[in-house]
Amino acid sequence: VFVEKGVLVADPLQILDCSPIPDGAAACILTTVELAKKMKRPYVRVTASAMATDTIALAQRDSLCWLKSTELAGQRALKMAGRKISDIDMVEVHDCFSIAEAIVTESLGFFKPGQGVKAAVAGETALDGKIPVNPSGGLKAKGHPVGATGIGQIVEIVKQLRGQAENGRQIKGNPKVGMTQNMGGSGASAVVHILEVA
Amino acid sequence: MFPSRIWREMPQRYRREASRCKKCGKRFYPPRLVCPECGGRKFETYNMPETGKLETFTVIRVAPSQFSDQAPYAIGVIAFDDGLQMMGQIVDGDLEALKIGQEMRLEFRKVQADGTHGVLSYAHKFVPKWY
Numbered sequence: 001v002f003v004e005k006g007v008l009v010a011d012p013l014q015i016l017d018c019s020p021i022p023d024g025a026a027a028c029i030l031t032t033v034e035l036a037k038k039m040k041r042p043y044v045r046v047t048a049s050a051m052a053t054d055t056i057a058l059a060q061r062d063s064l065c066w067l068k069s070t071e072l073a074g075q076r077a078l079k080m081a082g083r084k085i086s087d088i089d090m091v092e093v094h095d096c097f098s099i100a101e102a103i104v105t106e107s108l109g110f111f112k113p114g115q116g117v118k119a120a121v122a123g124e125t126a127l128d129g130k131i132p133v134n135p136s137g138g139l140k141a142k143g144h145p146v147g148a149t150g151i152g153q154i155v156e157i158v159k160q161l162r163g164q165a166e167n168g169r170q171i172k173g174n175p176k177v178g179m180t181q182n183m184g185g186s187g188a189s190a191v192v193h194i195l196e197v198a
Numbered sequence: 199m200f201p202s203r204i205w206r207e208m209p210q211r212y213r214r215e216a217s218r219c220k221k222c223g224k225r226f227y228p229p230r231l232v233c234p235e236c237g238g239r240k241f242e243t244y245n246m247p248e249t250g251k252l253e254t255f256t257v258i259r260v261a262p263s264q265f266s267d268q269a270p271y272a273i274g275v276i277a278f279d280d281g282l283q284m285m286g287q288i289v290d291g292d293l294e295a296l297k298i299g300q301e302m303r304l305e306f307r308k309v310q311a312d313g314t315h316g317v318l319s320y321a322h323k324f325v326p327k328w329y
Contacts, residue, residue: 010256010273055234059275059283060226064254 024145050076069190089175092153250278301327
């Protein structure tokens with residue numbers, strides 16, 4: 001899809017379309033806003049946590065080019081946070097394979113169906129693009145230590161909201177609203193979080 | 199009970215058996231407890247058709263260890279004539295000649311030899327119709 005040369009894993013995905021499964025760890029501290037204020041440490045607010053499911057069997061889904069669980073979890077999260085998709089300043093998505101990023105950004109509503117790849121190639125998902133996608137590098141570039149991946153996404157959005165992202169990947173313009181999308185079972189279940197500055 | 203016996207006694211494993219939701223009519227293989235379409239919980243089993251069309255497919259070139267001796271092999275989603283969709287391995291065809299939309303026939307084939315005793319397991323596979 002994005003990669004032109006390399007070892008084919010399953011057509012048309014080449015090895016570099018697939019995220020590597022390394023070791024990794026991530027952690028975050030969850031507490032109330034009141035306690036966070038008392039501790040006098042920088043914090044961000046969790047304004048939405050939503051989940052949705054779909055069938056595990058790909059053959060039983062309505063479409064193979066869409067992730068219904070991600071669409072539903074995204075809509076529920078936006079409703080919970082009282083936000084529109086255009087309010088989101090950046091998003092960390094579960095790009096287990098290069099094609100997954102495109103289907104997820106479309107299913108969440110950032111791009112129209114079929115436009116996800118074009119948008120990424122045009123730079124709309126870059127750090128300075130319309131909607132920065134995976135400033136951390138995502139599963140594909142950062143790695144996909146399965147159990148740590150979801151919290152890893154949260155860690156990245158927290159850093160971005162605090163203006164503390166390292167190595168030149170801080171998104172400019174003081175981002176205020178971030179989203180994470182995680183999934184399992186080829187999208188049989190999906191979880192979307194919205195985090196906002198304190 | 200031995201795992202191989204549990205496997206053999208699952209009705210849908212060795213019969214051409216799918217299920218149809220009594221409320222909305224949607225068809226499933228393997229059977230489900232709850233219909234994701236309408237929430238219905240009552241199903242009737244029926245004999246799935248023998249032929250369908252190839253909806254989409256991929257060729258697995260880096261396979262899980264128990265199937266590595268078979269790689270490269272094709273996996274596809276088949277849409278039966280009655281609307282039932284099912285995923286399975288495609289065998290006996292020329293991988294290069296596979297085409298979306300081509301007709302496929304349902305067959306039973308060996309999947310693998312299970313465990314240390316090498317108990318054979320079989321399952322549904324698909325064969326391009328002209329073979």
